[in-house]
Amino acid sequence: NLESFKTSGLQQLSDPIVNQCSNGSFHHPVSTEPVPVLDFPQSSSGLKRRKRDWIIPPINIPENDKGPFPKLGVKIRTSNDKEQRVHYSISGPGADEPPKGLFFMDKYSGQIFVTQPLDREKQARYTLLAHASASGGTLVEAPMEIKNNVIDMNDNKPVFTEDTYEGSVPEATQLLPPLCFIGYDILIVTATDADDPNTGNGEIAYSILNQDPKEPNGNMFAINPNSGQIRLNSPGLDKEQYPQYTLTVQAADQAGKGFASTCRVIIKVTDSNDNAPQFVEPKYTASVPENEVDAEVVRMQVTDEDEPHTPAWHAKFRIREGDPGGFFNVTTGPSGQEGIITTAKALDYEKRNQYTLLVTVENDVPFAIKLPTSTATVVVNVEDVNEAPIFIPSELGVKAAEDAKVGERLATYTATDPDTQMKQSIEYRMAPDSTGWLSINKTIGVITVKSPMDRESTDVVDGKYKALVLAVD
Structure with missing residues (x-):
């Protein structure tokens, strides 16, 4: 309730310039500039605590003021000064408490002065208590709280x-x-x-x-x-x-x-995987002998512009087409920029003499952006190897009488040559043994009795005699 205190507005002060005593204290008003005048709130009788809804507006003081100092801020007045001589004083931080001496009050006029530039960044508000007392020290008013806000000036940079x-x-x-x-x-x-x-x-x-x-x-x-x-x-x-x-x-x-x-x-x-590895050559041709497993077929070099020896640079290869039977493996060489194709199974020239593989290369980590995948074609020629003829069955059982006559025909045992493309002839032979009981026609494979057989011979075990037949191409 603003009626709980009275301001006389901007009143003209007629007091002369203040003088400073030898002890450094100030007395007497120093300015005739118009300043706010705050009246102590009226009491019905005696000294009473002010009601909580009494509001004293704060005094705003710009920081870094250049003076001159001391500078008048506000004047305090009590209506009791008409009846008796009143002495005014202030207390609180900035007055009689640290930081001391920033504010002082002229005890006769009730004027409050600022003695030096204030720094908002050090302290943004000073709350003082104003006192009014009679000559004998008796309080004539309850203390009045005065809030002094230090107004910020742009004196600091970020x-x-x-x-x-x-x-x-x-x-x-x-x-x-x-x-x-x-x-x-x-x-x-x-x-x-x-x-x-x-x-x-x-x-x-x-x-x-x-x-x-x-x-x-x-x-x-x-x-x-x-x-x-x-x-x-x-x-x-x-x-x-x-x-x-x-x-x-x-x-x-x-x-x-x-x-x-x-x-x-x-x-x-x-680094991101924004560069796809590229084959140095788009097409490779290689030859590999049939029947060999883990045989090296070809080495394929690639380049990659990503940071070396990172997952975005290290190459990873895959055979995409041309090997449904899984006859080939592809791995990354020690350099990280080389694909090595080897045989995973034995190749058969007679069944298939050429493979055309489509190989792709990527990296250990996916591409960071959409990139075309580099491919290379590898043509693998299977080399024919001279393979031995094959007897079917691999063991032939024949019954013969112990007294079979020399020259008697016992069986025909022939072999086939896997090398169908070579058009080779097969020659049959009996492997040398201690008995010499059998012979074979070298062209048609007819086995006959060469000499009399003896069932009681040590070469006969459980009534069986084994002879080894050779087929040579």
Whole structure:
């Protein structure tokens, strides 16, 4: 209730300039400038506690005032000064408590003075108690609270929490439309301002002053002016060409129009799998003998522009077409840039003498962006090898009488030659043994008795005699 105290508005003071005593204290009014006059609230009788809804408006004092000092701030008055001589005084932080001496009151006039420039960043408010007492020291009014607000002036520039910030961004980062502020979040820069954050003096705006290098364009990055969040603003990062960017970032108060400071931001471009490995040759021709397993067929060289010896560079091969039977394996060589094809099963020239394989190459990690896959064609010629004739069955059982006559025909035992393309003839022979009982026709494989047989011979076991027949192409 503003009626709980009375102000006389801006009243003209007629007191002369203050003098300073030898002990450093001030007395007598120093100014005739109009200042607010605060009356002590009226009491019905005696000294009473003021009601809680009595509101004394705060006194606003600009910080860093250049004076001259002491400077009059406000005047206190009681209606009792018409009846008796009243002495005025103040107490509290800034007066008789630390920091002492910032405020003093002329005890005769009730004028409150500021003795020196105030710094809001040190203390933003001083709450004083004003006292009015009679000559004998008896209080004639209850103490009145006076709040002195130090008004902020823009006397501090923003300060970054770090001189240099570091961040990273994958080179193949994809942006979402629209580009500005929707890209990949890289890092946040932060600055503080000691001025009042509720005024423009402490309102910080961020901006990017410079980008080095400026390729592929000078707006690769953007910054949120309010939060300091730096994001990727444009596609085209390429670690192989521009592995690092240096930004000069500014923080300025007054929403970007006041005091400013700068910091450095280093953004490293990390490698992404944005380069597909490429075969050095699009077509390879190789030959491999039939019947060999784990035989090396061919080595295929590739190149990759990604960072060497990383998963985005290391090659991985696959046979996509031409080997439904699984006759071949493909592995990556020790260099990481070489595919080695070997035989997984024995090849048969007579069944198939040539294979055409389609081989693709990728990396250990997926491509970061859509890229065409490099392919190579490998023509494998199977070399024919002279294979031994094959008896079917591999063991032939024949019954013969012990007294069979010499020259008697016992059986015909022939073999076939797997090398059908060679058109070779087969010659049959009996392997030498101790009995010499049998002979074979070298052309048609007819087995006959060569000499009398003896069932009681030690070469006969359980009534069976085994002889070895050879087929030679």
